[in-house]
Amino acid sequence: MAGEHLDRFPQRGQVSAQHHLNPSDDGLNLFIVGSFAQTGGNLCRLFHPLVVFGRTPLFCYLTHLFLYAGLGRWLAPGGTTIPQMIPYWLLGLLVLYPLCSWYGRLKHGHPSDSILRFF
Numbered sequence: 153m154a155g156e157h158l159d160r161f162p163q164r165g166q167v168s169a170q171h172h173l174n175p176s177d178d179g180l181n182l183f184i185v186g187s188f189a190q191t192g193g194n195l196c197r198l199f200h201p202l203v204v205f206g207r208t209p210l211f212c213y214l215t216h217l218f219l220y221a222g223l224g225r226w227l228a229p230g231g232t233t234i235p236q237m238i239p240y241w242l243l244g245l246l247v248l249y250p251l252c253s254w255y256g257r258l259k260h261g262h263p264s265d266s267i268l269r270f271f
Contacts, residue, residue, distance in 0.1 A: 201249055208252045208259065210270065215251055219244050 205212050223240050232240070259269060 201245075204249060204253050204256060207256045211255045211259075212248060212252050216244065216248060219247060 220240075223244055227240055228236070259266075262269065
């Protein structure tokens with residue numbers, strides 16, 4: 153039991169496989185963040201839909217369950233393949249975006265102790 157930790161943690165001079173698989177050790181994350189910071193507002197506008205979905209995660213999740221179930225029954229009742237599903241997925245995102253944007257504005261207009269803040 154006393155030497156058990158030696159198997160899990162590399163000693164000085166040893167290199168584990170996990171060390172090389174972690175991109176943050178190589179500075180990749182800092183490079184990506186720095187690149188985003190230098191691009192200015194253009195890239196921020198490109199990723200704005202991600203911000204909208206990220207501000208309403210539970211609402212987005214619950215809504216997408218019903219939305220994609222309905223789209224599947226309506227547009228592809230016999231089933232479909234993954235490549236054929238991509239247009240349906242994009243259509244669902246186009247429907248979800250204004251719904252999540254509306255809910256984000258609604259949620260922001262209520263006090264922080266409101267039940268709407270949980271969704």
